[in-house]
Amino acid sequence: MAKNLFSGKFREASVFLDERFLYPEFIPERLPFREKEIESLAYCFDPVLRGRKPFNAFVAGPTGVGKTACVKYVLRELQDSFDRAKLLYLNCFEYNSRTAVLSAIANFVGAALPRRGLATDEIFSKMAEYLRKCGYTPVVVLDEVDQLLLSEANSKTLYDLVRIVEHEKLSMGIVMISNDTALTSRLDARIKSSMAEQTVMFDPYGPAQLKGIISERAELAFVKGALDNEVVNVAAAHAARLGGDCRVALESLLKAGRIAERANRPKVQLADLASAFEDVDAVSLLKGLKHLDKDELGLLQIICQNQPVQSGRVYELYSRGSGDGLKERRLRDILSVLEKQGLVEGRPISLGNRGKSREYHVRAPRQLLEKEIEKQLSAKK
Numbered sequence: 207m208a209k210n211l212f213s214g215k216f217r218e219a220s221v222f223l224d225e226r227f228l229y230p231e232f233i234p235e236r237l238p239f240r241e242k243e244i245e246s247l248a249y250c251f252d253p254v255l256r257g258r259k260p261f262n263a264f265v266a267g268p269t270g271v272g273k274t275a276c277v278k279y280v281l282r283e284l285q286d287s288f289d290r291a292k293l294l295y296l297n298c299f300e301y302n303s304r305t306a307v308l309s310a311i312a313n314f315v316g317a318a319l320p321r322r323g324l325a326t327d328e329i330f331s332k333m334a335e336y337l338r339k340c341g342y343t344p345v346v347v348l349d350e351v352d353q354l355l356l357s358e359a360n361s362k363t364l365y366d367l368v369r370i371v372e373h374e375k376l377s378m379g380i381v382m383i384s385n386d387t388a389l390t391s392r393l394d395a396r397i398k399s400s401m402a403e404q405t406v407m408f409d410p411y412g413p414a415q416l417k418g419i420i421s422e423r424a425e426l427a428f429v430k431g432a433l434d435n436e437v438v439n440v441a442a443a444h445a446a447r448l449g450g451d452c453r454v455a456l457e458s459l460l461k462a463g464r465i466a467e468r469a470n471r472p473k474v475q476l477a478d479l480a481s482a483f484e485d486v487d488a489v490s491l492l493k494g495l496k497h498l499d500k501d502e503l504g505l506l507q508i509i510c511q512n513q514p515v516q517s518g519r520v521y522e523l524y525s526r527g528s529g530d531g532l533k534e535r536r537l538r539d540i541l542s543v544l545e546k547q548g549l550v551e552g553r554p555i556s557l558g559n560r561g562k563s564r565e566y567h568v569r570a571p572r573q574l575l576e577k578e579i580e581k582q583l584s585a586k587k
């Protein structure tokens with residue numbers, strides 16, 4: 207019996223003109239409120255037009271503030287207007303070892319390396335050989351570069367890249383992108399001065415900026431009238447509360463649109479947005495865990511397992527577990543980091559004549575969070 211599953215009933219009331227405009231990897235024609243950062247990036251690559259080596263750049267700032275989008279935007283412009291520059295974008299979650307990064311660069315400049323069997327030194331000399339004769343300047347973006355710096359062996363990649371540029375005198379530009387604004391202060395001075403000739407910092411967006419940005423994207427993505435201003439405002443305010451993360455705002459609108467569409471409604475409602483927040487927030491919060499250190503993860507784990515829990519009790523449990531004294535001041539700092547990232551929420555409570563305290567609970571689904579904490583803790587052992 208025909209089930210009529212694909213009779214088009216899902217499409218009667220599409221709220222989207224083209225939902226791809228809301229995808230996180232989409233790079234819009236305009237990136238409002240990032241003129242200054244785009245200008246600084248363009249300055250780094252300008253020397254390429256005069257046949258010189260670009261300045262290596264370090265780009266940092268919190269999550270979802272347009273770092274990847276702006277770097278790609280500027281480098282595409284460069285590539286389109288000047289055929290002697292070519293962009294190689296590597297996300298270090300995927301390219302997370304010295305061999306992976308060097309092989310990718312070597313292959314990019316035409317070395318066609320065999321898939322396995324080459325030692326790092328051989329890959330390095332192939333890379334140098336082909337770079338010398340490729341006839342253009344590759345600009346290599348190492349996005350999420352902290353993933354490459356987790357182990358000492360892989361951190362050597364940065365020395366290889368410095369060697370290419372300083373000793374072999376080959377022209378190549380490097381852009382490192384990270385959430386960790388203090389990353390370069392942990393690098394060896396030589397690496398730092400060579401790899402971070404220019405630093406471009408991205409600040410979080412405020413509510414009004416988020417509103418402007420997502421209104422523009424929503425106008426492209428939604429059918430006229432499918433999205434009220436109010437929905438855009440609430441999405442922007444929510445993202446602002448979560449640290450100015452534009453990705454959260456765009457993803458929430460996309461999910462809300464899909465919910466409305468599935469229910470065959472021609473308009474996105476605030477309730478659709480509220481359901482979308484729940485999913486999107488959980489995912490983005492979990493993503494933030496990778497930047498926490500062991501103490502921060504440990505405290506989060508305690509809150510997760512004992513919530514709702516007062517700060518005094520968190521302190522007690524943590525000292526008992528780890529055996530060493532975490533200074534109370536540090537504990538307070540960590541709690542405020544966790545709160546700022548939206549991972550926990552603290553509310554003031556009164557302890558009667560013993561004064562005041564704060565009581566904490568986690569802001570993501572507990573089981574998911576616990577699993578992710580364990581994963582991160584074992585990766586950081």
Ligand SMILES: Nc1ncnc2c1ncn2[C@@H]1O[C@H](COP(=O)(O)OP(=O)(O)OP(=O)(O)O)[C@@H](O)[C@H]1O
Pocket residue numbers: 228229230231232233234236237238239240267268269270271272273274275276384385419452453456
């Ligand atoms: N000024 C802007 N105008 C339009 N869209 C923007 C702007 N800033 C960010 N976006 C959009 O927000 C989303 C997140 O931006 P992006 O991926 O560049 O963040 P990021 O800073 O690289 O974050 P992460 O550190 O998590 O990788 C993308 O879809 C991007 O296109």
Ligand SMILES: [Mg+2]
Pocket residue numbers: 273274275349
């Ligand atoms: Mg990024």
